[in-house]
Amino acid sequence: QVQLVESGGGVVQPGRSLRLSCAASGFAFNSYAMHWVRQTPGTGLEWVAVISSDGTNTYYADSVKGRFTFSRDNSKNTLHLQMNSLKAEDTAVYYCARGLRATHISAAGTVFDPWGQGTLVTVSS
């Protein structure tokens, strides 16, 4: 079955870095755009970033632009989210989610289905 499994979360000090991974299985990974979405009790669900099916195009939320880098390895069915210069407000559960079966990263019609189980990132001194 379609499955997404995140890893790499943990506790990190402000200003430091962390790398999240998401392992995908059960579907044609290299045909789908993929996303990261995060969730905090205070701000709810926030879309973070998208990457095209071939990995050549990415787009980020303004809140993480310039600090986060989204990449994928289609040979290993894996996503990575490199998070630098972390801030307290980056504290959240991070989910990877499958997007559209398409080569572009246009938003139109994007559904997040399925989602991984999430990995908790805590930024604290």
Add this chain to the structure above:
Amino acid sequence: DIQMTQSPSSLSASVGDRVTITCRPSQSISNYLNWYQQKPGRAPKLLIYAASSLKGGVPSRFSGSGSGTDFTLTITSLQPEDFATYYCQQSYITPLTFGGGTKVEIK
């Protein structure tokens, strides 16, 4: 960014009740609206996409309607497993945005 306003933020209902949740985007989004269900400690799950299309395997007591700036999720005859938090999400334009959620609790 498109702001998504959900109401109510929470509600109490009994098994068998009909429940209606509203989602209003800050601008017209045609039918680019999805609904998700989330239970405590779990990831959200897609229920409805494109405003009114039921994902395969989702019970038919769930339905969605609306277009433009006014959308509704309806649960007819609420079941014990439906007590959860529900989120709307617009897929009209990046950044993709979510509503604040509606928590459906047991009365």
